[in-house]
Each structure stands twice: as C-alpha cells, then as structure tokens.
Amino acid sequence: MTDLKLLPAEESHIEQMMALEHECFARDAWTEESMRFEVLADHTRYFVLLEGNTVRGYAGLSKLPATHQADVQTIAVAPSERGKGLGRKLMEKLLTEAKNQHATEVFLEVRADNPVAQNLYAALGFEHIDTRKRYYQPDDVDAWIMRARLDEGDKLEPVVLGIESSCDETGIGIVRGNTLLANVISSSMDQHARFGGVVPEIAARAHLEALQPTLIQALHDAKLSMQDIDAIAVTNGPGLAGALMVGVGAAKALAVASGKPIYAVNHLVGHVGVDVLEGELELPTIALLVSGGHTSLLLVKDLLDDVTLLGETIDDAAGEAFDKVARLLGLSYPGGPSIDNAASGGDPKAIRFPRGLTLPKDMEKHRYDFSFSGLKTAVARWVEVAESKGEAFSVADVAASFREAVADVLTSKAVAACNEHGIKRLLLGGGVVANARLRELAAERCAAIGIELRIPELKLCTDNGAMIAALGAQLVMAGRTPSSLDFGVDSTLSVETVQTK
Amino acid sequence: MSLILAIDTSFGTSVALIENGQLRAEHNVADTMKHAELIGSAIEDVLAQAFVQPSQLTGVVAGRGPAPFTGLRVGIAAATMFAAGVGIKLYGAVSLDAIALAALKSSPATPVKPLLVTADARRKEVYWALYSGVTEHGVPIRVDGPGVMKPDELDDYLVNRNVHPQQTSEPITAANLGLLVEAQLAEGSETTDVTALYLRSADAVEPKARIGKPVSG
Numbered sequence: 001m002t003d004l005k006l007l008p009a010e011e012s013h014i015e016q017m018m019a020l021e022h023e024c025f026a027r028d029a030w031t032e033e034s035m036r037f038e039v040l041a042d043h044t045r046y047f048v049l050l051e052g053n054t055v056r057g058y059a060g061l062s063k064l065p066a067t068h069q070a071d072v073q074t075i076a077v078a079p080s081e082r083g084k085g086l087g088r089k090l091m092e093k094l095l096t097e098a099k100n101q102h103a104t105e106v107f108l109e110v111r112a113d114n115p116v117a118q119n120l121y122a123a124l125g126f127e128h129i130d131t132r133k134r135y136y137q138p139d140d141v142d143a144w145i146m147r148a149r150l151d152e153g154d155k156l157e158p159v160v161l162g163i164e165s166s167c168d169e170t171g172i173g174i175v176r177g178n179t180l181l182a183n184v185i186s187s188s189m190d191q192h193a194r195f196g197g198v199v200p201e202i203a204a205r206a207h208l209e210a211l212q213p214t215l216i217q218a219l220h221d222a223k224l225s226m227q228d229i230d231a232i233a234v235t236n237g238p239g240l241a242g243a244l245m246v247g248v249g250a251a252k253a254l255a256v257a258s259g260k261p262i263y264a265v266n267h268l269v270g271h272v273g274v275d276v277l278e279g280e281l282e283l284p285t286i287a288l289l290v291s292g293g294h295t296s297l298l299l300v301k302d303l304l305d306d307v308t309l310l311g312e313t314i315d316d317a318a319g320e321a322f323d324k325v326a327r328l329l330g331l332s333y334p335g336g337p338s339i340d341n342a343a344s345g346g347d348p349k350a351i352r353f354p355r356g357l358t359l360p361k362d363m364e365k366h367r368y369d370f371s372f373s374g375l376k377t378a379v380a381r382w383v384e385v386a387e388s389k390g391e392a393f394s395v396a397d398v399a400a401s402f403r404e405a406v407a408d409v410l411t412s413k414a415v416a417a418c419n420e421h422g423i424k425r426l427l428l429g430g431g432v433v434a435n436a437r438l439r440e441l442a443a444e445r446c447a448a449i450g451i452e453l454r455i456p457e458l459k460l461c462t463d464n465g466a467m468i469a470a471l472g473a474q475l476v477m478a479g480r481t482p483s484s485l486d487f488g489v490d491s492t493l494s495v496e497t498v499q500t501k
Numbered sequence: 502m503s504l505i506l507a508i509d510t511s512f513g514t515s516v517a518l519i520e521n522g523q524l525r526a527e528h529n530v531a532d533t534m535k536h537a538e539l540i541g542s543a544i545e546d547v548l549a550q551a552f553v554q555p556s557q558l559t560g561v562v563a564g565r566g567p568a569p570f571t572g573l574r575v576g577i578a579a580a581t582m583f584a585a586g587v588g589i590k591l592y593g594a595v596s597l598d599a600i601a602l603a604a605l606k607s608s609p610a611t612p613v614k615p616l617l618v619t620a621d622a623r624r625k626e627v628y629w630a631l632y633s634g635v636t637e638h639g640v641p642i643r644v645d646g647p648g649v650m651k652p653d654e655l656d657d658y659l660v661n662r663n664v665h666p667q668q669t670s671e672p673i674t675a676a677n678l679g680l681l682v683e684a685q686l687a688e689g690s691e692t693t694d695v696t697a698l699y700l701r702s703a704d705a706v707e708p709k710a711r712i713g714k715p716v717s718g
Contacts, residue, residue: 204570204571204574205570205697205703208574208697211578211581212582212585215585226586242574245575248575249536249537249540249578249582250578250579251582252537253579253586254582254585256541257555257584257587258587485541488537
C-alpha cells in the first residue's frame with residue numbers, strides 16, 4: 001500500500017482507465033467517449049489509485065450544484081489488486097469528496113449478485129433502500145439502490161489557492177486539504193536562455209503577464225470558481241524581491257476581492273510541505289532543497305513549528321553552477337538538462353574536481369554548508385589549460401566529472417546530516433532533483449545505510465503554486481491565525497519563519 | 502451606473518473608488534518603497550470607507566505608468582487579480598493622462614500652448630507626455646509621448662520643435678485615474694490593455710559562451 005497514491009484523475013489517465021474498464025466490466029463497459037466526458041465534466045470528480053504511473057483503480061462521483069445529493073458513478077479496482085482494501089479507500093475518498101461538496105446523501109447502484117461489494121458499502125454506512133428490476137443488461141440482473149447519509153456537522157477540508165513567484169516560475173496551485181486539485185506553472189525560462197541565467201527584471205515582468213491566465217487555468221483544472229476557495233496562500237520569501245512583490249500584490253488583491261483570509265508562507269518550507277500531496281509527510285526528516293536559487297539542508301521536526309536550517313550554499317546555488325559550467329562548455333541553458341545529456345557516456349571519474357567545503361578545516365565551520373563557486377572555477381581552469389596546450393578533451397568526461405562532484409557533495413552532506421541527527425528519512429526538493437545522477441546517488445547512499453528516500457513527483461519538486469497551497473492548507477487545518485494584510489516580501493526569509501504574520 | 506476601483510502604484514500607493522464621476526473614497530500613501538506591503542490594506546480601506554462590497558463594483562482600472570519597474574507592477578498585478586477574483590471588467594490607463602486630466606481642469610491647454618506632464622523616472626531621467634487639450638468628454642488629448650529622457654534632452658527636444666508648454670505639479674492619484682476611465686467609457690475610448698509601460702528594456706547583458714577563451718588567472 002505504501003507506494004499507492006490517490007489523486008484526481010486527469011485526461012492522461014483515461015487510456016489506462018479504459019483498459020481497466022474493459023477488464024472489470026467486460027459486458028457493459030463505457031465507451032472511451034463517455035469516460036472522457038465523465039472525467040472532464042464540471043459536475044464530476046474522478047480519482048485514480050496510482051502505483052507509480054500505473055492506474056490500479058478509479059472511482060467517480062457526480063454532484064450537481066443545485067442539489068444536496070451525490071451519485072457514485074463507477075468504481076473499479078484491477079482484478080490483480082483486489083482484496084487489499086483499495087475499493088474501500090476509493091469509496092472513502094468519494095464520501096469525503098461528497099461532504100466537501102456539501103452533499104447530505106450519496107446514492108449508488110450495485111448488482112444484486114455482488115455481495116462482496118454490498119458488504120463493503122454497508123460497512124461504509126450505505127443501506128439498501130430500493131431495487132431496480134433487471135437493471136443490468138445483458139445479464140438481466142437487478143440493481144440494489146443504496147444510500148448513505150452524511151453528517152452535516154463534519155469539518156470540511158479547506159480549499160486553498162497558492163501563488164508562487166519567487167524566481168522564474170509563475171505558479172498557481174489549488175489543493176483541498178492534502179489533495180492536489182490544480183498545479184499550473186508558467187515559466188519564463190526561455191526568456192532567460194540567452195542570458196545564461198535568471199534575470200530578475202525579466203522574471204518579474206513575466207510574472208505580471210502570466211498571473212491572470214495562470215489563475216484562470218488553475219480554476220479550470222480544479223473545476224472550481226473563486227467562491228469555492230477558502231483561503232489564499234502566497235510565497236513572501238526567500239527569493240527575488242521584485243518577483244515576490246508581484247505575487248504578493250496579486251494575492252492580497254485576490255484575498256480582498258474574495259473576502260478570504262491570506263497566509264504568507266515560506267518558499268523553502270513549501271518544498272518540504274508538498275510531500276503531503278503524495279501521501280503522509282513523515283517527520284522528522286532531513287530535507288535537501290536544490291535549485292537555481294537555493295541549496296539548503298533542513299532538519300524538519302514539525303512542518304509548521306520546528307524547521308531548522310542546518311546549512312546552505314555560501315556562494316552559488318547548485319543549479320547556478322550547472323548553468324555557468326554549461327555556458328563555459330558551450331552547452332545550452334538551463335544547464336541541468338544539457339549537462340545531464342552531455343554527461344551520458346562520459347566518465348565521471350575522468351577528472352577529480354574539488355568537493356567544496358569537505359576538507360577537515362572547512363568541516364569545522366561549514367559542516368552542512370555548500371560551495372560551488374570553486375568547483376565552477378576549477379572546471380573553467382581545467383578547460384583553459386587543456387585548450388592552451390592545444391589538447392583535445394572530451395566534453396562528456398568534463399560534464400560527467402562535474403556532475404559527479406556536485407551530486408557527491410550534495411548527497412554525502414545530506415546523508416551525513418541524517419546520520420548525525422539520527423534521522424532515517426531524507427526528502428529531496430527543488431528543480432535540480434530532475435538531475436538523474438543526483439537521484440541515483442541519493443538512492444544508492446540512502447539504501448546503503450537504511451534511510452528512506454522521498455522524492456516527490458518532478459512537477460511538485462520544481463517551483464510551483466501547489467506546494468504553497470499545500471503549506472497554506474496545513475496552516476488552515478492547524479487553526480493558525482491568517483497573516484495580516486500588511487506583510488512584506490523578504491528575499492532572505494529564514495526557514496524558521498514558516499508563516500509571516 | 503458605474504462604480505470603479507482605481508489602483509495606481511506608478512509613484513506611491515494610491516487607491517480610489519469612483520461612482521458616476523464622483524469620488525467616493527480614496528487612500529493615498531506617498532511612500533515609494535512599500536507598495537507590496539500597503540496595497541491590500543489600501544484596497545480594503547477604500548471599500549470599507551464607502552461601505553462597498555467587491556461584487557457591487559462594475560470595473561477596476563490599473564495605472565500602467567510609465568514608472569520605474571518594481572512598484573508599478575504591484576498595482577497592475579493587484580488590479581488584474583482583483584478583477585479576475587470578482588469577475589468584473591479590467592481597464593488600463595496611462596498614469597500621466599490622469600495627471601493631465603486634473604491639470605487641464607484648472608488651466609486649459611491649446612495646440613499652441615500645450616501641457617507638458619512629467620514624472621520622476623529615476624536615473625536622472627523623467628517620463629513625459631504632451632497634451633493639446635481635452636475631448637468633448639474631458640479626456641486629455643495626448644499629442645506626444647509617453648517617453649523617457651534626461652531633462653535637458655527633453656528641453657532640447659521641445660525647443661527644436663518650437664514647443665513652449667505649460668507645466669503642472671499635480672500629483673498622480675488613483676482618483677484622477679478613475680475619473681479618466683469614466684470619461685473614456687463615456688466616449689468609448691477606454692482600453693482593456695494593462696501592459697506595464699516601463700519604456701526601458703530590462704537591464705541585462707548577454708554573456709558570450711566562454712569556451713575557447715582564457716577564463717581567469
């Protein structure tokens with residue numbers, strides 16, 4: 001069960017859902033057309049159980065806005081996965097969703113000849129209220145109509161809209177409690193390419209242009225309108241000041257316009273909090289956050305109250321080092337993927353580039369800090385020397401050796417932090433997590449000493465609004481007071497300030 | 502029937518509520534550094550002063566500048582999201598035009614004696630625009646600009662064209678911005694374009710790929 005995720009169904013799941021549909025309902029399967037209509041319709045909510053990228057089950061609920069009744073449209077679990085409680089998990093999700101949508105009754109139909117399903121539904125509070133004769137054709141089987149009444153007093157999960165604009169991604173995400181509903185990202189990366197790195201003014205200009213379309217798309221994806229949003233969350237630091245201000249101005253206006261509370265949250269803690277969207281966030285954990293703007297090692301004992309910065313880069317961020325080295329090797333921006341490509345087939349041991357702040361004298365003061373500026377210079381000098389001697393060299397070897405040095409120092413310090421703090425968990429976050437070698441080395445080193453490694457899905461690792469919404473929802477659910485309307489941005493906000501009041 | 506929320510952060514933080522040509526409420530703070538801090542409370546305060554719910558508004562207008570980068574964006578971002586959040590019309594207006602609207606009420610301009618409006622652009626430069634009078638509905642007629650120049654360059658530019666304008670010291674206010682858009686709506690010259698007028702490109706220099714060149718000593 002541990003690797004199964006329960007997420008809202010997306011268009012990309014439909015093909016697999018259809019395969020399962022035919023497997024489960026051979027004689028009366030829906031057509032792909034009707035499945036697509038169902039999944040994408042405004043009045044329905046479909047969920048999939050995912051193991052990796054494989055759909056193991058799905059279920060859907062229909063609830064029309066003007067009524068207080070919801071209908072279970074379908075529920076299917078792969079035959080190979082039955083008897084593991086997956087059907088119950090899906091049905092519980094539908095019941096929660098029905099409550100979130102203010103339904104007071106949920107109806108379903110079940111074959112009269114399927115006692116296993118009937119018993120499950122009865123255990124979840126459904127009762128048999130009517131029978132529809134010969135409902136299932138061509139089998140000529142009766143349908144039981146079952147109904148569950150929902151408690152109106154139950155606390156609903158908050159719907160939170162999160163806005164992220166700390167660097168070059170304009171992100172707007174929407175969550176309901178710990179469930180991801182939308183995650184729309186508009187990146188200005190292409191506009192920075194010719195400069196070889198993020199230009200703050202260009203990033204800020206792009207945020208302004210992207211805000212409105214990103215908001216519209218996020219609401220569309222979540223099948224919600226602003227009236228359904230319970231709270232707004234926004235990144236107020238750390239990050240690029242001019243870029244942050246665009247998101248903060250936008251979020252405050254949205255909060256006043258909709259009359260909803262606002263929560264100013266920490267970008268880096270958002271990278272940790274995003275893991276709640278992929279299942280239980282297990283704490284305590286060490287978190288290694290690596291991007292074009294940050295390289296930070298955190299000790300997280302409590303997401304909202306106890307986050308400590310163990311160390312961070314004292315010069316360039318790791319992602320920045322990738323960009324700069326890519327440039328001096330004549331590779332394209334962003335440097336992460338282009339160095340990853342160039343490194344394939346290269347020998348990571350060809351050149352022993354320095355590992356910053358790992359010498360004993362540095363370790364005293366900078367045990368968990370990072371430095372990539374010296375590494376970048378070392379690569380530059382190595383290339384310079386090779387060229388001045390007129391020697392041909394392998395760009396693949398240089399790229400692989402550089403990448404190895406970065407991945408080595410990041411993972412060794414992160415694993416050391418786990419060991420020295422007696423913590424059996426490591427969470428990775430930030431865009432550099434896209435780097436295959438970093439993930440591979442982290443997995444290898446964690447496995448070797450029994451540390452559980454968590455890497456959220458890549459689109460939740462890069463900067464995004466869903467992580468800000470998720471952290472905001474945690475604050476709402478913990479009953480925290482909203483932020484005042486007067487907070488500012490703080491480009492160097494400490495990780496210890498999870499929420500700015 | 503028109504009830505418009507106007508937001509301008511091309512200088513300080515200025516928010517106003519205009520109803521059928523009348524100022525209902527305004528909130529002005531001259532500080533040019535705290536737009537992100539102030540914008541939320543400024544909007545909230547203006548609505549509270551006039552006992553207006555967001556859903557009663559008919560439109561929002563954003564001052565497009567020209568203005569130095571950072572603060573300007575806060576107001577446009579806020580106006581954009583406010584309009585999207587409530588589901589009402591969003592308009593854009595040139596902030597210098599709002600200054601002209603106010604100035605031309607007390608001292609009319611003519612094509613022979615036009616009005617020059619300027620605003621601080623920092624870096625020893627000014628934003629400017631030139632107006633020859635107003636339309637039937639009172640909308641300033643901009644005949645040149647908006648542009649950005651050093652003051653002496655602007656003087657030369659005008660002298661060379663034999664233009665000897667009158668000037669104004671009217672500040673930019675959201676109230677005048679709102680009145681401007683109401684006048685534009687009356688004559689059908691309003692625009693929904695809220696693109697920021699920076700009038701300068703982003704400061705950034707393209708680096709050269711460094712392979713094949715000496716790097717450092």
